Amino acid sequence: MVRFKSRYLLCELCVSEPSSLHLFEDKVVYQALRGAVNRAHGDYGAAIFNITLGVLVKYLNAHTGVVLIRCRKAHYRLVWSSLPFITFLENRGQKVRCFFNCIHVGGTIRTSQKFLIKYNRQQLQRMLLDCKTDAEKQDVRKAILSCSLNLIKGEETDGSDDDGDEEDT
């Protein structure tokens, strides 16, 4: 059987007022995306959302504004090109101005996750440079340290993990 190939668009949602982050829900993003593609590409664009393994919002992090969108390999350029046309998100009558910033396109979720790890680490280091107060610097340093420790821990447990541990649901 031929394999369904998809493309995962890793985007970052940038908002002017961080206080309006609570509006972000995957349905909201999906609706906004659908509207934008419809406006930009007409009926052909609208049809992309109806096929199997069509467009789907796979992951959303409201704190950091990370969105992972999946779409078919045949249509990812369509979706990508309509991302800049989304100017606001609407949820229950409240509008928030934002824009989508696509940072990575991957073929699998794992590659997107790996890229996200690298990207977040870079962002943390940049934040450290931009910090103004000492307390903030401390917090950021702590955050960076926690990431790295996890990395070490993850590598240690990789080799010694037995299969038995995995199946104790």
Added chain:
Amino acid sequence: MPGAKERMREKKMKNQPRSVQYSSRGQGSQASGWVRGHQAEGHRYSQDLPKHITASFFAGARAAEVSVMLKAVSKPTGSCQVFTALPKHMRRRAMSHNTHRLPLRLRDAALRLAERSQRGPEKPPQAKSRSRRARRRHTHLLLEFNRRQRRSRWLETHIWHAKRFHMQNSWSYRLPHTPTAKSYRASYRAMDTHTLLQDLSYFCCLELQGPEEQILRALSQLTSKQTGPTFAASVCLSGARVGRLLLYRAGQYPHGALGPVEFLWRPRAPECTHRQLWIWIHPALKQDVLPELQAVCQCCESVCEVSASSSAAAVDELRNRKRKCTADAAELPAKRLLGDGTRAVGDPVRWESADTHITISDLTMEIVRFRLIGPLAHLVLTDTLHAANEEALRGVCVDADLHQQQRDVFTQLRGVCSTAELPAGCVLGLTVSDPRLTLPQRRGKTVPDLQHISTESSHARDLTLRGVPAHCSQSALWDTSVRDHVTDSRLSEQELNRVRSDVLVPGSAVCVSGVCAVPLLLLHQPGRVCGQERLRWGSGWDLLLPKGWAMAFWVPLVYRGVRVGGLHMSVKHAQFMAQPHFPHDYPDCPAGERCQSEQEAELLEKFKRRPPSKRTNYVKHGCVAPFRCPWQQLVDEWAELVELGGETQSRAGPVQFTVLRSVSVLRQLSAWCSSASAVTPAAAAALHQEQQGALLWVRLRLLGKGRPELHAAVCVPTTSDLQQLTDGQSSGPQEPRHPDPQPESEGSRSVVSHCSRRTLGWVQQGDFSLSSGRGEALAFISLSGLLQMMIQHQRSLVLLRNPSSLQYRYAHVYIDS
């Protein structure tokens, strides 16, 4: 409930992150995207945004995201560590089952994996069930029986019945219905000429104790003199006779009928106004009668005492014992549940009243009741029971003189020809020895000893003329302490068998010293008392015993050649006596209504079970009530019809239908039925006015052919029908077939005028009567209809038509009073 597929998916996806968002539902992270369900260790973010968003907040969020992603990346989904630890160029196709293809360092792990997959899914360890022999040992069987009784109570003779009868669940008891052997005619013959035995322990006994006037005052509200003797009837009040009456709700006669009860007073103790009264009610009645009694006697305070130790211990055993742990059953020896063991320990059993000083106790299942029906019942009893000797009386507090007198009366009973000769309802108290000691070697049939009868005729004549003397009705069975003592001092079967095996000559009487005597009561049942034909058919004796002794008396009785009957036989017994059987034939009582609903559901289900082409087409046969009879509608329509006749003034409003039970009115009607020309229109109109909405219980006897069935229609004949009868031509007119589907008619369908002949009522019990050799039926008909018919035709002849037939048959109406 997650299916296997979802569980597998969850297992694979448990390392994948879920979306993090603020939702209004109260949880920090809601599932969406890859994984559904709960995450074991959730990244719980606080619900609200911090007031001032700082860099530290973002840093924390990003760090958390990084760790989540790391976890997702490092632990790949659904693959086992052994094979992913190998780089791609060293993986081989057959490495899952051929571990030699793996490097040495991974081979052990792979072997373990292979073994585990061979083993299969782990099941929780099951207790190994014991061998059949061990499972069927006596103690374990007892525990099993105690457990099974929790849903429907078992009578003490249950196991004996269960081997020989089809059992059914009724009124929360497990009762025998029909024998597995074909024995309808044999049972009828036994009722007619020999004896039939039944276990009626499921009847509930309510005991009232208190001063006599208070009890009588309270109970007089529940009865009416018009239906017959009440609780205060002088013969019954002395305790010499068993009485039978109908209970009504307080002060609501003639409406609000509850049902028939039997009652017995304890004979008066000298210089004491404290009396004891036993009321025997059908279990279907209990939920209606008990609150009424409590209200009338003002007994609101219940006395929650710890019930007798045996039942409490049994209930505790039930609660603490698990079904499979019978291996550790060594602490308490399993005891058979006696009495009402299914009652919860805290349920109230006694109610007391402060003002009237009356105590109501619920003695359900405390007293065993056997019924012997037939003309030779007294002989069977005198064969089986032997009065106790003096030394055994010590345990039971019975006066020696009284015992001697009772013994004499009992021996005189042998000289009586038939049970029917004795006066109705006489009571004999007796103290007997254990009947198992005199069990014959093999079963026989009691036959009357004609010589004995002829010699004892003078004594027997006293007995038949005057009945049992009043003081001989006293018995120690009335005292709770004596009953409990006797129940506890019963020899178990095992011990008895041991003693029996020690006897030198097998089959001779067994003498066991120090055994207690059993007090019991014998109540005479009169049988058929109303009407003129076959009076006293179906008379017999009722045997009352303390609990625990049922099987000890049952087996010796069966060894004397009685036939045993179940619920079916009690229905037939009532039918052949032309008496209504509770609860089926009491449509105005709440228990009767419930019974009718159940019967309707049953009949409907049976009807629906057959394929549509094989069902009886009730529409074509013009049958309006194949499953349930609409009495209210019948009564209303007849009232309207009589009004249209113009002689009576219009009544106030719809009257609730009742069954006419007033003795004087029934006597009058019975006289009119026998000579229908004596009915005058004025008298009929007066009666109709007085008894509005009345139904009448009548007996119909077919003149010729025909076998009436349940819910056959009783109809008014036309003049031409009667003419044809006198000409001797036909055996009955035919009903023209009704069209199906029915033509649309405005308003509701009339019940009375639906067919070509007007409906008077419906048959409740109908069958070919073995005693009279033709079809007989018992029916309820509308009083107004009957009166109008008798005025019109001057004859008490009706037509009867089965619901599945178009043929009318002629029948004569009798009212037994």
